Amino acid sequence: xxxxxxxxxxxxxxxxxxxxxxxxxxxxxxxxxxxxxxxxxxxxxxxxxxxxxxxxxxxxxxxxxxxxxxxxxxxxxxxxxxxxxxxxxxxxxxxxxxxxxxxxxxxxxxxxxx
Amino acid sequence: xxxxxxxxxxxxxxxxxxxxxxxxxxxxxxxxxxxxxxxxxxxxxxxxxxxxxxxxxxxxxxxxxxxxxxxxxxxxxxxxxxxxxxxxxxxxxxxxxxxxxxxxxxxxxxxxx
Numbered sequence: 731x732x733x734x735x736x737x738x739x740x741x742x743x744x745x746x747x748x749x750x751x752x753x754x755x756x757x758x759x760x761x762x763x764x765x766x767x768x769x770x771x772x773x774x775x776x777x778x779x780x781x782x783x784x785x786x787x788x789x790x791x792x793x794x795x796x797x798x799x800x801x802x803x804x805x806x807x808x809x810x811x812x813x814x815x816x817x818x819x820x821x822x823x824x825x826x827x828x829x830x831x832x833x834x835x836x837x838x839x840x841x842x843x844x
Numbered sequence: 845x846x847x848x849x850x851x852x853x854x855x856x857x858x859x860x861x862x863x864x865x866x867x868x869x870x871x872x873x874x875x876x877x878x879x880x881x882x883x884x885x886x887x888x889x890x891x892x893x894x895x896x897x898x899x900x901x902x903x904x905x906x907x908x909x910x911x912x913x914x915x916x917x918x919x920x921x922x923x924x925x926x927x928x929x930x931x932x933x934x935x936x937x938x939x940x941x942x943x944x945x946x947x948x949x950x951x952x953x954x955x956x957x
Contacts, residue, residue: 734886736886739884764944766944768946768948770948773950774950775848775934775936775947775948775949775950775951776887776934776936776946776948777947777948778945778946781944781945821886821887825944831877831889831892831902832944832946833886834879834886834887834888835886836884836885836886837881837886837887
């Protein structure tokens with residue numbers, strides 16, 4: 731079945747430093763799935779951060795970027811300079827073939843320290 | 845903005861007891877979902893619904909029932925709670941298949957003792 735893998739469970743980054751959160755996917759039911767990053771801030775529900783529906787394209791939001799790499803089956807999340815307010819849990823996800831559900835990675839907890 | 849409200853925010857239940865988690869959305873979305881999250885795992889789909897009075901099984905439905913009595917309300921029912929069902933539960937809604945953004949509630953932390 732479809733799956734999403736985030737290799738880092740927790741990441742700590744100093745403020746103003748760069749960030750990369752890795753995401754790889756396996757989509758057995760559909761060739762080129764739609765890909766998403768969701769974010770969960772403390773005490774809140776998950777919310778959409780960005781999405782990309784076309785292979786090879788880049789999505790961006792709030793200073794974060796992610797490029798849909800179909801050759802590497804990856805969708806890594808990057809930010810050039812993080813802030814304390816970016817501390818949250820980040821989830822990579824793909825839309826399954828039926829589009830009736832999303833498949834999520836396990837989440838990466840980001841802590842940005844002064 | 846889409847509003848999805850879950851209740852309770854947290855709950856402690858005893859093994860073998862019945863637990864009902866509630867979800868209410870106010871935006872006329874057709875689709876509603878229940879996910880659970882365990883430490884080190886992604887969100888896993890338990891049940892979902894695309895119309896009132898009908899529910900569908902997700903990837904891990906065993907031990908759970910769902911109820912969608914109206915478009916706005918979607919409940920998750922644990923008839924006989926077990927230790928393994930300790931987790932954080934998220935409800936989400938979505939306008940329709942053509943709209944892929946899910947709108948999530950803030951979660952219910954369930955502890956089964």
